[in-house]
Amino acid sequence: MLKKLLVIVLIGGIIWACGGSDNSQNKLAKSDKVAExxxxxxxxxxxxxxxxxxxxxxxxxxxxxxxxxxxxxxxxxxxxxxxxxxxxxxxxxxxxxxxxxxxxxxxxxxxxx
Ligand code: HEC
CATH class of the missing domain: 1.10.760.10 (Cytochrome c-like domain)
Known part of the structure; x- marks a missing residue:
């Protein structure tokens, strides 16, 4: 039971980490070129x-x-x-x-x- 929970938390963490860094890169690239x-x-x-x-x-x-x-x-x-x-x-x-x-x-x- 505890193992399952750990796996879920781990996968969630990976997804969160990828999504998070993608987002900030997108924002950076856009604000570089297009201000508004x-x-x-x-x-x-x-x-x-x-x-x-x-x-x-x-x-x-x-x-x-x-x-x-x-x-x-x-x-x-x-x-x-x-x-x-x-x-x-x-x-x-x-x-x-x-x-x-x-x-x-x-x-x-x-x-x-
Ligand atoms: C059917 C071909 C065609 C398409 C598709 C087209 N254009 Fe043009 N564009 C032209 C032509 C031809 C001119 C020059 C017009 C003239 O001689 O007065 C021009 C001129 C311009 C100019 C003026 C540049 C200047 O300094 O005078 C801008 C800006 C422009 N187009 C942007 C765009 C954008 C953005 C798009 C897409 C939404 C687009 N065009 C789609 C053919 C096209």
């Missing part, structure tokens, strides 16, 4: 919606897509381009929420750095 809007993952949104034209590093340039590594736009202006589109770049206001657009706009500022 940490609830949504800008990188994941970028990889799902934007890489077809901009590429994984933002510099692929399919269909004349702007090289995001060279973008001089402020985050607010990027949010505007992503929300409303510009020329061949589609508008994302029907596809992404405002929070998601903010997160992905912030993520684009980290490309190539």
């Amino acid at each position: 809007a940490s609830a949504v993952d800008g990188k994941a949104i970028f990889q799902k919606n934007c890489v077809v034209c901009h590429g994984i590093n933002g510099d692929m340039g399919v269909n004349g897509a702007y090289n995001l590594q060279n973008s001089q736009l402020a985050v607010e202006e990027r949010i505007n381009v992503i929300t409303n589109g510009r020329n061949t770049m589609a508008a994302y206001k029907e596809i992404l929420s405002a929070d998601e657009i903010t997160a992905v706009a912030q993520y684009t500022t980290t490309l190539g750095k």
Whole structure:
């Protein structure tokens, strides 16, 4: 009986230790890159919606897509381009929420750095 209990406590401890360290690493990585809007993952949104034209590093340039590594736009202006589109770049206001657009706009500022 006592042995069983010990095993359970041990396994619980291992799970807790793994979960705990994973969590703190995640938080660190996110707060490094994205100061706000940490609830949504800008990188994941970028990889799902934007890489077809901009590429994984933002510099692929399919269909004349702007090289995001060279973008001089402020985050607010990027949010505007992503929300409303510009020329061949589609508008994302029907596809992404405002929070998601903010997160992905912030993520684009980290490309190539
Ligand atoms: C269909 C291809 C395509 C997709 C998909 C696409 N873009 Fe673009 N993007 C473009 C093109 C083309 C331009 C240049 C628009 C122009 O010439 O006015 C552009 C421009 C931009 C700019 C402006 C850069 C600058 O400095 O002027 C940003 C920011 C941007 N895209 C972000 C994104 C994000 C974030 C996503 C995903 C949510 C995305 N794009 C998805 C094609 C695309």
